[in-house]
Amino acid sequence: MNREELGRAIKAACANLDEPRVIVLGSQSILGSFDTDELPPATFLSREVDILPLSGITDPPSVEDKLLLLDARLGEDSPFHTAFGFYVEGIHKDVVVLPTNWDNRLVHFVVDDDASSLYGRTGLCLDPVDLCVAKTIAGREKDYEFVAALVAKQLVTAADIQARIAGGIDWPTTYTEDKERSLARAQSWLEYLSRSPVVQSDGSAATPTSPPTAGPDIAAAFLGHPRPIKQMLSRRTREPNSAGPEPADDGPAREVGPDLSR
Amino acid sequence: MSVVTPKTLRQQLVQSAVLDKIVTSGISIDTEPVRRSLQTIRRQVNRSPLMDRYIDRWDRIVRDNDIDGIRKIVESDDDTSREMRNLSPLSVLLSEDERRRVLTEFGTRFKAGTTR
Numbered sequence: 234m235n236r237e238e239l240g241r242a243i244k245a246a247c248a249n250l251d252e253p254r255v256i257v258l259g260s261q262s263i264l265g266s267f268d269t270d271e272l273p274p275a276t277f278l279s280r281e282v283d284i285l286p287l288s289g290i291t292d293p294p295s296v297e298d299k300l301l302l303l304d305a306r307l308g309e310d311s312p313f314h315t316a317f318g319f320y321v322e323g324i325h326k327d328v329v330v331l332p333t334n335w336d337n338r339l340v341h342f343v344v345d346d347d348a349s350s351l352y353g354r355t356g357l358c359l360d361p362v363d364l365c366v367a368k369t370i371a372g373r374e375k376d377y378e379f380v381a382a383l384v385a386k387q388l389v390t391a392a393d394i395q396a397r398i399a400g401g402i403d404w405p406t407t408y409t410e411d412k413e414r415s416l417a418r419a420q421s422w423l424e425y426l427s428r429s430p431v432v433q434s435d436g437s438a439a440t441p442t443s444p445p446t447a448g449p450d451i452a453a454a455f456l457g458h459p460r461p462i463k464q465m466l467s468r469r470t471r472e473p474n475s476a477g478p479e480p481a482d483d484g485p486a487r488e489v490g491p492d493l494s495r
Numbered sequence: 496m497s498v499v500t501p502k503t504l505r506q507q508l509v510q511s512a513v514l515d516k517i518v519t520s521g522i523s524i525d526t527e528p529v530r531r532s533l534q535t536i537r538r539q540v541n542r543s544p545l546m547d548r549y550i551d552r553w554d555r556i557v558r559d560n561d562i563d564g565i566r567k568i569v570e571s572d573d574d575t576s577r578e579m580r581n582l583s584p585l586s587v588l589l590s591e592d593e594r595r596r597v598l599t600e601f602g603t604r605f606k607a608g609t610t611r
Contacts, residue, residue: 274542275542278539278540279539280536280540297606300605301598301601301605304601305598308598309505309506309509310509310586310587310589310594311594312591319539324500325500325501328500373574375543375546375578378543378545
């Protein structure tokens with residue numbers, strides 16, 4: 234997925250939800266902060282964009298119908314998916330574990346919308362470190378691969394993620410797992426990651442799921458020249474496709490499928 | 496992870512509907528649309544050994560018309576089966592009407608609060 238496709242997903246979701254802003258919660262929220270030429274492939278090769286209507290935060294009872302609407306019109310195997318090769322996954326906030334105050338760090342990905350000057354379409358993307366916290370606590374192998382690739386590319390550091398976790402976690406009320414155990418597992422993996430990354434030639438990283446084998450020279454190389462978090466966050470608001478004009482929104486946003494919310 | 500998310504449920508319902516259709520109509524899964532779908536998925540996902548393993552497994556299932564293999568993926572609830580359902584190329588075997596029917600069932604369960 235690239236930023237143009239993220240922009241298309243945001244526009245289509247906003248149009249179908251009749252909302253000016255949505256929250257991008259999953260892995261592809263990384264595209265709100267970095268372009269694909271800055272990212273390791275492991276982080277942007279995806280078939281889906283996880284989107285929460287902003288009203289899911291401001292008016293929680295309405296969100297279920299809206300998530301179902303996204304599934305029907307823009308979701309997996311929908312005509313939108315067939316047309317563009319990626320789909321929108323409407324997700325509930327409660328399935329994501331994020332650090333405290335994540336909503337104050339959202340990265341505004343503004344998408345031009347010629348159709349309406351009233352609605353600017355904006356995807357509120359997770360801050361990269363917050364995203365890595367969510368991935369690390371989720372703790373699936375593919376989540377570790379994602380975080381390890383960003384760390385290997387020096388776009389975030391394990392220390393940043395650890396510090397963010399230490400600042401507190403906004404646990405969903407529906408979280409059923411042992412929180413202390415989840416935190417301990419996350420911290421343990423981050424400790425290991427900070428000591429033993431193995432940087433690949435393509436900038437990705439081997440997921441450290443076994444005891445470290447990398448020598449001190451590799452660890453030293455990895456720990457050198459970390460990208461300061463302030464530098465990264467100073468790029469919080471970025472226009473998509475800055476190198477060229479935004480393509481017209483000719484996607485089948487409103488035209489595809491009946492409105493299941495009615 | 497043992498949490499049943501809406502996505503997990505929806506993909507299980509979709510793949511279950513696909514399996515029902517394959518079994519009741521006796522259609523082959525080793526078809527051009529399915530192979531094309533698998534190629535698209537392979538191109539779109541992270542080129543990691545983990546994803547390659549999943550996609551290669553789907554490749555074998557399609558090539559061997561392995562109905563029992565599909566049944567195991569549909570009925571199991573471990574992380575690997577969830578990821579296999581997430582990467583399934585078989586949804587193309589459902590028509591849009593059939594997909595909508597599955598979504599209607601999913602919506603009913605979703606609103607009943609069986610998932611979060």
